[in-house]
Amino acid sequence: MTELDNFFNLSNDYFSLSCKKCTFRIEETLKTNGQPHKILTVYPVNNEIINYAFSGSQGLCLTTPHGSLQNKNVLGSLISLPATNVKKVLGFFEEHGYLLPISPEGTEIDIAALVEVLNRIKATVLLMTALEKPSLDYKQILHLTLYLLLGTQVTLNGTARITYSTYRHPFHDGIRNQAAIDSLQQSSETESITVKDMIYAPSYELNPDEYDDISNGETFTYDYPGINDTLYRQVTIAYKNNNIQSRNLRLMIEFLFHYMHSVGVIKAVTFEGGIEYYGSPDFSKFDSQLKKVAVLIARLVLSGEINHNTRSIKPFYNPNSLEPSWKAPSLLSALYFSIFYMKPGSEIYRKCANPSCHKYFLVKTSNSRKKYCCDNCRNANNQRSHRIKVQKSK
Ligand SMILES: [Zn+2]
Structure with a gap:
């Protein structure tokens, strides 16, 4: 399977994508000046494939090889990652596949650039969400906008033919x-x-x-x-x-x-x-x-960011099914494609109200009652507020 086999199939509003399972290794080498230097490399795991599906209502999801849904909220899990926790970030990609196609002999990764790319995805989703809030937080909107507009451009390696650079606005x-x-x-x-x-x-x-x-x-x-x-x-x-x-x-x-x-x-x-x-x-x-x-x-910058990151996705007419489909060269472009299809008027990512949980979950804008990502978080927080109440009444 080559990286060009990664593509979306469209049938009944569904797109699918597969990418290789990967693993990371940190190797110590010596720089030309004799200083020890750590290099992070990502390797494909032989023949193991991770399957994705995209639907308008659920976003980008992991699926079994037979197409049943496993994880409903890949983008939410990604933006919930504490980007400074390298172990968690690498664990996420070992489970979900790497952002870009990788060489069979391994692809060297600049961890600072990887963190920057994750932060830009996060900023894009948060800015989209911020623009839909009933009362606008202008300082937050300005921060996210200027971060996307003025932040340093970084480049990530993929294969010898495919590298990725963050958007540099004209x-x-x-x-x-x-x-x-x-x-x-x-x-x-x-x-x-x-x-x-x-x-x-x-x-x-x-x-x-x-x-x-x-x-x-x-x-x-x-x-x-x-x-x-x-x-x-x-x-x-x-x-x-x-x-x-x-x-x-x-x-x-x-x-x-x-x-x-x-x-x-x-x-x-x-x-x-x-x-x-x-x-x-x-x-x-x-x-x-x-x-x-x-x-x-903010709207102009958001549009530039999403257009840049989805431009490698091409319409592709499927010769077998005679149906339209899309070719996406990477998981990264697929993630942006799911942002591209987010409906900011009707659904947003909300941060879980449990202070010890940092997850973002997809929720209908009209649903003001759903404050927690899951029942565990709701229960944990209810018990916590109950304890505080009991302590106060003593
Ligand atoms: Zn939670």
């Missing part, structure tokens, strides 16, 4: 090119720079002295935390030049300029750590206009 090339154009221009001697603006329509007045300091990496007249940050400089130059054709990219540039200029300059965004600022951010400046645009950008 926003990055857009602002880099603008910064290159501006370095050729002379600084302006005008009183103010008027920039046409969609968020604060019709236009915004940019202070030329402040602009000179930001764009030249100086602190002649203005000095505040992060003023010479590279992203802030690129965004500000792209904002002032205002010659990006795409309306969506322009909106992202305007948003990031105003957000960093008013709330605080962003130093880094990580999944676990949230948004890190140079100084202390002033959230009172995260006003209703910016919040409205944050939601629009």
